[in-house]
Amino acid sequence: MRINDKLSHCVRRNRSFCFFFALVLLTSSYVVSAQSTPSRVDQLSDEQVQEFYRRAQASGLSESQIEQAAMSQGYTLTDIAKMRKRMTDLRMSSQNGRGQSVTDTSRGRVLPTGLSRRLVDSLPYTTRRDSTKLRVFGASLFENANLSFEPNMRIATPRNYIVGPDDEITIDIAGAASDNFKLKVSPEGTVKVPNLAAIFVSGLTIEQAEQRIISRLRQGGYQGLGVPGSGITANVALTNIRSIRVTLVGEVVRPGTYTISSLGSAFNALYLAGGPNPETGSFRKISIIRGNRVVRTIDLYDFILRADQRDNIRLQDQDVIRVADYGTRVDLTGQVRRPAIFEVLPGETFRTLLGFAGGFADDAYRASITIRRNTDRERKILTVTEAEMATTAPQPGDKIFVGKILERYENRVQVAGAVMRPGDYALEPGLETVRQLVTRAEGLRKDAFVNRANIVRERPDMDRENLSFDLGKLMRGEIADIPLMRQDSLTVLSIRDLREQYYVVIGGAVNKPDTIEYVNNMSVADLIALAGGFQEGAKPNLVEVARRIRQDSAGIRATTLETFRFAVDRNLQLGSVETNAAHDSAAAFRLQPFDIVYVRTSINYEAQRQAFIFGEVMYPGNYAIANRQERISDLIARAGGLRPTAYMPGAQYRRNGRIVGSDLRHIMDDPGVEENMMITDQDTIFIPRRSETVGIEGAVLNPSSVSYKVNYNFDDYISETGGFTDNARQRKAYIIYPNGRKDRSRQFLFFKGRPRVEPGSTIVVPFKPMENTKMSPIERVGILSLIGTLAATAASIIVNLSRQP
Structure with missing residues (x-):
């Protein structure tokens, strides 16, 4: 439900203050409700009333709004009148006392109200640049919402802080005398201590103001105040600060006059204005003008590159910040750490510019850089060497590109293949020949093919050529060593590179038939073990090996391979050997590459097979097939025969899930009929009841x-x-x-x-097929018209021919 009273209107206007004030009222209500007296206000102490009044004023609500809020919390009109009278009495007694003495000794400092705030959405579109476009170095500093340069209110008051109107100075007197004063600087620049003449403090530093105020207090009755040994001390602090107005002109994103804290700095004001305009403004020539005189020139590069805040001075009222036009800007791209558009001041060189960009990237070409420079009529290309970078200055509009080093090596040689440590090596004294390179690679592997090696060499025209030589003779010193050149690549072949990949195959009654990599000295039992051993139905005494015929002959052989037969027991021990070729013994038999080993299955071994019978039989279910000659009638007999309700003309016989059309009604009387087929694995017989x-x-x-x-x-x-x-x-x-x-x-x-x-x-x-060739009525009319035309034409020709003599 929506409430239209004044309190709800206030809450809608200032939710944060109303929430705070409601907490104060609830706290006061709790304190009062804890008392068992008729009047809730009478039970509040003077300190509680003063605290209530101070927090209510801090909330920013008017007295009528405070009354409405109090009534909503259960206070009556009588309670409100008593509260108003007590607050009035306390204010009067406070004013009749010495000075502005209050019990609050808090040193909390808050920002003044009405300060300018940056509206990011109001920044011109020019600051929202394309992410793919080269950025102006430093522009992102003022686009970061987490970097506002706002002053910290918790730091101690700077001793050089200049006091001005609206500042609030708090004085604590302790010791033999105790007092507290909160003095606000008037627009005339003075503070008023009760019973003393006005003290002028505007334009003084906080330290000078403290000395002047303490000196005047000594004259007003606080003898020995601040003097060592007197027993009376004074502490002067700046509790609330004023706001100042500064103006930003020139090439800023949003020029204008801004209200900032008196503790605000130049960077804080620049952030509020969006910083220098990236399109036209200078990031290195920002002047702070005070009293028509430039008091500081800011170079933002000092802060961005070195975190130097010496130029980030505290501003004063009516200061002017002017951002000048940029002078010299250059584009720096390529292999540098921070490609960007940089601003260069007079006297700075290309070496300085590279420092702005973070220096060369790791793979940068450092010998020279390429510059595209504008002339009066066109452009030209300049090349600045590494030695000239420290003395040559960039010019406006220069576009500088730092290239990348070439993907080639000035002293590399390579070795690959059958050496102990293949890889890249440096062509240097002590490694200048093939023998030295092989030695540096820790020699040849045992499988190295030394009859031939080759070097791929880059010719002067960038083409490649191949140099082949006998590596064995070279390593033995029988031929001269070969000098190496830059980019040479030596390849030493392995004997495995020059032959087929060796393997053996095992199949048949083993657990894991597979093709297995060949290794020397492998026996048949070893291969069977690698294949997971024999299956249950394997016949170990019949293992056959088929081997290729490698010997060449002048004639054509009648046989295409050699075969060997072995008897192997279940423990994978070799027995006798039977071959069709001479062979020493079974124990010495070893497999050769590409051999194929077959393990046969026992003749009488066969896994259990079963058939299914269900329906109108005595014992339906699954039945193992007892022998290879078992037929349908035998299976029905094992199932106990037919029930009286069995309907044999409807009996169905399925094989592999499909119905085999057969009439089984006579097989019980005559098992020799053709329908009495032999049962195979997974066959199914279904005998139904008579269907009606x-x-x-x-x-x-x-x-x-x-x-x-x-x-x-x-x-x-x-x-x-x-x-x-x-x-x-x-x-x-x-x-x-x-x-x-x-x-x-x-x-x-x-x-x-x-x-x-x-x-x-x-x-x-069945349905008749659809007639897709039937003509439509229009097609029929067309054909009839054509026939009529042809008939008329033929008649006219006949008439003409008959008239001729």
């Missing part, structure tokens, strides 16, 4: 299921569903029997043959 329905599907008027009637034939069931539709293919109608068999309709001349209907059957009448 017949299904009719397809191109009939009312596809449905009807009850079976013994005296009904095929056409009678069609009539039960309303007959054929117009697009029915009557001659193609067929029937599906419950055992999966099918039978179709037949017709010879005028004689129709319909299949027999059995219980549980399904009659299917």
Whole structure:
């Protein structure tokens, strides 16, 4: 519910003050409610009333608003009147005393009200630059919202702080005499101590003002105040500070007059104005003008690069900050740490400019830099060497680019392949030949192919050439050593690089048939162990190895490989050997690369196979197939035979999930019939009860299921569903029997043959295919018109021919 009284209006105007004041009222209410007296206000002490009044004034509310808030907290009009009278009495007694003595000795310092605040959204669009565009160095300093340069109110008052109107000075007197004064500097620059003449302090430092005030207090009755040994001390502090107005002109983002704290600095004022305009303003020539005289020139680079705040002086009232136009700006890009647009002052060189950018990047080309400079009519290219950078000065509009070093080496040679430490090496004294390079790489590996090595060398025209040599003879000193050149790359081949990858294959009755990397001295038992050992049905005494024929011969061999047969026991021990070629012994037999090992399966080993039978049998379920000759009748007999309700014409036999169309009704009487098939793994037999329905599907008027009637034939069931539709293919109608068999309709001349209907059957009448070639009426008219035209033309030709003599 929305409240329209004055308090709610006040809350909407100043929520923070009202919330604070409500807490004060609640605190006071709690103190009073703890008392058991008729009047809530009478139970408050003078200190509590003064604290209540001080906090209410600090909240910024008027007296009428304070009264409304008090009534909302349960205070009556009588309580409010008593509170007002007590506060008036306390104010009068305080004014009749000596000075402005109060009990509050707090040293809290707050910023003055009405200070200017920066509105980021009001900054011109020119400060929102494209992120891909080169930035002006230093512009981001004043775009950071967390860097406002606001003064810290908790620091001690600077001794050189200049006192001015609206400052508040607090004096604490302690010792033999005790008093407290809060003195506000008047617009005339004076402070008024009770019973003393006005003291002029404006324009003095806080230290000078303190000496003047203490001196005047001694004259006013505080003898020995501040004198050592007198027992009376005085402490003068600046509690509340004033605001000052400064003006920013020139090339700033938002020029104007700003109200800041008297403790504010030049950077604080520049931040409020958005800083120098990045497009036109100078970041290095910012003048602080006081009394028409430049008192300080700020170079922001000193602060950005070295955190030097000597130029960040405290401002005074009516100071003017002027940002000049930039003089010389240059673009520095390429391989430097901080690419940006930099401002250069007279006397600064390219070496100074590189310092602004953080110096060269790690992969910078340092021998020279490239400069694009504007002339009166066009541009020109300058190259400044590293020695000239310290003496050459940039000019306005220079665009400087620092390149990147080349991706090449001045003294590198490489070695790769079958050496102990391949890699890059320095071409230097002591490493100038191939032998020295191989030695530095800690020699050749044992698999090095020493008959040939090659060097890829870069020719003067950047083409490459290949140099081949006998590395073995070179290392033995039989041929001269080969001098190396820069960028040479030596490759030493391995014997493995010059042959196929060696492997052996094992398959058959092992747990993990696989292709395995060949290693020397590998036996058949080793390979079987790597393949996970024998399977349960393996025949260890029949392990066969097939080997390639490597020996070349003049003629053509009749055989294409060699075979070896082994007997291996379950403990992977070799037994006798039988080969079709001479061989020493089984124990000495070792595999060679590309051998294929086969482990055969035992003849009589076979995993259990099972079939499923369910439906109208005595013991439906899963049955293991006892032998290879077991048939359907045998499985039914093992299941206890048929139940009386079994309907064998509808029995279904499935293999691999598909129905095998067969008539099983006679297999129990004559197991020799063809339908009595042999059972295989996962076969399924389903023997249903007799079904009492017949299904009719397809191109009939009312596809449905009807009850079976013994005296009904095929056409009678069609009539039960309303007959054929117009697009029915009557001659193609067929029937599906419950055992999966099918039978179709037949017709010879005028004689129709319909299949027999059995219980549980399904009659299917196919639809005629859609006629996509039938012509539309428009096409027919077009063809008839064409025929008529052709006929008229032909008649006219015949008439003309008949008239000729």
